[in-house]
Amino acid sequence: DSGVTQTPKHLITATGQRVTLRCSPRSGDLSVYWYQQSLDQGLQFLIQYYNGEERAKGNILERFSAQQFPDLHSELNLSSLELGDSALYFCASSVSGGASYNEQFFGPGTRLTVL
Amino acid sequence: AQSVTQLDSQVPVFEEAPVELRCNYSSSVSVYLFWYVQYPNQGLQLLLKYLSGSTLVESINGFEAEFNKSQTSFHLRKPSVHISDTAEYFCAVSVPMNYGGSQGNLIFGKGTKLSVKP
Secondary structure, eight states, rough: OOOOOOEEEEEOOTTTOOEEEEEEEEEEEEEEEEEEEEEETEEHHHHHHHEEEEEOOOOOOOOOEEOTTTSSOOOEEEEEEEEEGOOEEEEEESSSSSSSSSOOOOOOOOOEEOO | OOOOOOOOOOOOOOOTTEEEEOEEOOOOOOOEEEEEEOOOOOOOEEEEEEEEEEEEEEETTEEEEEEETTTTTEEEEESSOOGGGGGEEEEEEOOOOOGGGTTTTEEEEEEEEEEEEE
């Protein structure tokens, strides 16, 4: 158990809908990262938050957004869903946001299926 | 930009045999290198990492990886595998902040599925 929790574990929805994925980092970790894992694209970095502020953006679509709350949990919002958004979404956390060698601890993921 | 290539998508091997999972990276600056493992239906776990110093790094469960700068490789090896090593293995890089890296975000390869058979 990494100490990172993600809910829900599975999510099935229809095209055009909006969903919210939730992540709670390990106790004491200030940085949260979101990754998307799909069969064709592999594991791709989406976005990072550090202590409530956006720190870095990767291959995140404009239809997707995220935020980190004062209690450090984070939510990833996916809207106008398309079939191609079906993937496993991972959240990871690390102690700080300023060192690229800090270990990232991954949650178990949320499997999103868009029908 | 950085990229990571894992040359084998699947590696089947018999129990107690040696294994090597290959990883090559492309970067114009120095990078940190990582191997993560994903067991079935679980998240990723850090297996080992290379930051600096000795080019050979080891994990607690018998895996080792060697950083080869001239060949831009970071291959993962184990001299004798167990059934429990069956998992998907991901090689990843991140760019240090002093080389313009963006806060430690990991760039992953596509993964190698290791299947250990009895």
